[in-house]
Amino acid sequence: MIKQNMNVEEALAGLLIKYEIKPVKPFHLEKKKATEGLVLLPGYEFIEQVTGDNEIPLLPWRLRRKFVELKKIVDDSVIEDACLYRFCCMGSKDKWTLASLFYRELDLFEFIGNSRVTAVNTIMADNEAGSAIATLESGVICSIEVSTQVPPGTVMVDRHEIIASRGVASDQPVDTQVPMSSIYCYTKNGENRFTDTDFELFDLDDLQIDQVRSAFQVLKNPDLGKQWHKQHTHLMQLVQAVFESDKKHEKIKI
Amino acid sequence: MRPVKIAMLSLTHGHTRKYYQTLNDNPKLDWVAVYAEDETVRKNFLAWGYNVPCYLTEKEMFEKHPDIEAVVMASANIKHIGQFRECAKRGIHVLCMKIPTFDMQEYDEIISLVKESGIVCQVELEMHYNPVVKRLYELAAANVLGKISSINATNITLSPIWAFPWQGIPEDSYGKRIKLKKGDHRFRGGALADHPHIFDLIRWMTGSDFDFIYAEAGPNIRKDIQVEDNLLVNGKMKNGVSFLLDPSWSRLEERLKVPAPGWEIFPKRMEVNVTVSGENGIMLVDCFGPNVYHNGKPNDRYTVQYTYFDEWIGLMDEFVSCIREKKTPKINLEWHRKTIQAMNACYDSISKGNVVHI
Numbered sequence: 001m002i003k004q005n006m007n008v009e010e011a012l013a014g015l016l017i018k019y020e021i022k023p024v025k026p027f028h029l030e031k032k033k034a035t036e037g038l039v040l041l042p043g044y045e046f047i048e049q050v051t052g053d054n055e056i057p058l059l060p061w062r063l064r065r066k067f068v069e070l071k072k073i074v075d076d077s078v079i080e081d082a083c084l085y086r087f088c089c090m091g092s093k094d095k096w097t098l099a100s101l102f103y104r105e106l107d108l109f110e111f112i113g114n115s116r117v118t119a120v121n122t123i124m125a126d127n128e129a130g131s132a133i134a135t136l137e138s139g140v141i142c143s144i145e146v147s148t149q150v151p152p153g154t155v156m157v158d159r160h161e162i163i164a165s166r167g168v169a170s171d172q173p174v175d176t177q178v179p180m181s182s183i184y185c186y187t188k189n190g191e192n193r194f195t196d197t198d199f200e201l202f203d204l205d206d207l208q209i210d211q212v213r214s215a216f217q218v219l220k221n222p223d224l225g226k227q228w229h230k231q232h233t234h235l236m237q238l239v240q241a242v243f244e245s246d247k248k249h250e251k252i253k254i
Numbered sequence: 255m256r257p258v259k260i261a262m263l264s265l266t267h268g269h270t271r272k273y274y275q276t277l278n279d280n281p282k283l284d285w286v287a288v289y290a291e292d293e294t295v296r297k298n299f300l301a302w303g304y305n306v307p308c309y310l311t312e313k314e315m316f317e318k319h320p321d322i323e324a325v326v327m328a329s330a331n332i333k334h335i336g337q338f339r340e341c342a343k344r345g346i347h348v349l350c351m352k353i354p355t356f357d358m359q360e361y362d363e364i365i366s367l368v369k370e371s372g373i374v375c376q377v378e379l380e381m382h383y384n385p386v387v388k389r390l391y392e393l394a395a396a397n398v399l400g401k402i403s404s405i406n407a408t409n410i411t412l413s414p415i416w417a418f419p420w421q422g423i424p425e426d427s428y429g430k431r432i433k434l435k436k437g438d439h440r441f442r443g444g445a446l447a448d449h450p451h452i453f454d455l456i457r458w459m460t461g462s463d464f465d466f467i468y469a470e471a472g473p474n475i476r477k478d479i480q481v482e483d484n485l486l487v488n489g490k491m492k493n494g495v496s497f498l499l500d501p502s503w504s505r506l507e508e509r510l511k512v513p514a515p516g517w518e519i520f521p522k523r524m525e526v527n528v529t530v531s532g533e534n535g536i537m538l539v540d541c542f543g544p545n546v547y548h549n550g551k552p553n554d555r556y557t558v559q560y561t562y563f564d565e566w567i568g569l570m571d572e573f574v575s576c577i578r579e580k581k582t583p584k585i586n587l588e589w590h591r592k593t594i595q596a597m598n599a600c601y602d603s604i605s606k607g608n609v610v611h612i
């Protein structure tokens with residue numbers, strides 16, 4: 001219906017020009033194009049390999065506004081003494097794997113929870129669905145439900161709820177099951193939904209926006225790339241523990 | 255491109271604080287000074303921690319910074335005419351708040367001042383830089399719903415008058431003290447005067463102008479204020495599209511002097527929702543959703559914490575490009591005149607108790 005015609009690399013280049021950021025090296029946001037320069041991809045794209053100096057594992061969800069706001073609610077003690085996190089993330093297998101979903105959700109748990117995961121217990125089924133109970137250093141726990149059995153072409157279904165001694169925060173309104181959209185269009189062609197969140201990157205989808213925004217932050221602040229590199233190494237260890245736990249039927253301490 | 259040297263005037267408008275981040279971050283802008291209307295306003299500004307000189311008179315600011323090229327006119331509606339005269343005299347471009355004036359003679363004077371001095375004047379209707387609204391306009395332009403029959407829209411908020419008192423003073427907001435209707439203790443200048451966006455939006459979407467309007471004000475939710483706090487508007491555009499608009503202050507607030515967390519009593523402090531009905535179907539739009547939600551501090555009430563994109567980024571980008579490339583802003587004074595005219599027609603309709611043809 002509406003054509004998406006902006007390329008992610010062009011979009012990033014546009015932002016860099018607008019905000020007068022000069023990257024130290026050429027950059028690529030797609031693996032196949034990378035012959036030289038920096039390769040900036042979501043960290044889960046590097047799960048299967050050791051990353052070189054020019055490969056920057058991004059943690060793009062950290063730039064998504066809803067997670068920024070949830071983190072702010074926790075950091076500013078709008079809700080006090082968080083005890084229990086309940087995360088759910090279901091994506092289609094043309095875009096996601098169980099490993100990539102766990103990678104994202106575990107990072108979000110540590111990012112919003114401001115702590116490190118110290119233990120995880122996981123149960124998987126049919127290589128397409130799984131659940132984990134993760135524990136932070138502080139003792140705060142989190143349930144993580146993941147699945148790749150959402151049909152291709154379906155938008156990701158996710159939910160992030162934080163329950164505290166004082167208050168609850170969530171990215172879903174009370175009494176709902178699925179993420180909301182900004183626009184619902186009902187015509188003879190059925191239902192169409194639109195959720196546009198970025199005026200400067202209009203027409204990119206959510207994953208592209210997150211990638212461009214996070215790559216922009218890394219090019220603007222190269223130290224962030226170093227921090228994320230370290231976090232990526234840690235997350236790979238966590239993801240490995242997730243699968244090991246399922247295989248051994250036991251809780252894995254990190 | 256050479257950055258535009260920009261200042262802010264008054265700092266008493268409800269949108270004032272929304273500009274700070276963009277003025278600070280945008281490399282196309284050089285934020286050189288602000289003028290605060292009084293010591294309290296100055297203290298509030300300084301508390302933000304921006305390293306920008308703050309003056310207590312416009313004159314002193316302009317004298318100390320003769321290089322100011324543009325201003326954000328963040329003042330009460332009644333101050334606009336005087337500030338326009340000053341800016342036109344000095345050749346300073348103006349980003350004006352959403353209501354230049356309700357007085358159509360004054361409005362035409364402002365148009366002349368801008369034209370004769372050659373300055374750029376953009377009217378702040380920030381929703382044009384909201385990505386959901388942009389998608390809405392694209393879907394309408396793509397004719398997804400076919401011929402549009404009706405557009406219903408809300409622009410409902412809490413009342414800002416405790417933090418921005420001029421919005422509750424008829425002279426400061428509407429420009430004059432005019433009774434809402436015979437026998438009514440209230441005056442023009444309340445919720446309607448705060449909410450031009452949906453009047454503008456319907457003109458953009460339909461490419462048409464207002465034909466006739468009917469408006470009715472309900473009994474005030476807040477019994478102790480001088481201006482209307484809720485009303486409903488319906489009517490037809492010249493192309494036959496019908497509309498129903500709700501530009502009320504129908505979300506209750508804590509009476510804070512400075513906006514802060516916990517301002518809202520109703521969970522969502524501001525809503526612009528649009529329903530479009532056309533020959534091929536319908537469209538439901540929430541311009542400020544979805545969000546995140548909590549029931550934490552300060553009041554342990556269920557609260558919507560917004561996640562919408564900063565509309566002031568696109569707004570200031572356009573303003574800068576109009577100045578440097580000598581372009582006419584999308585929301586210019588001539589375009590906006592018909593929106594103000596329609597809002598005045600709403601007040602006339604409330605006063606007459608009947609439909610007003612425009």
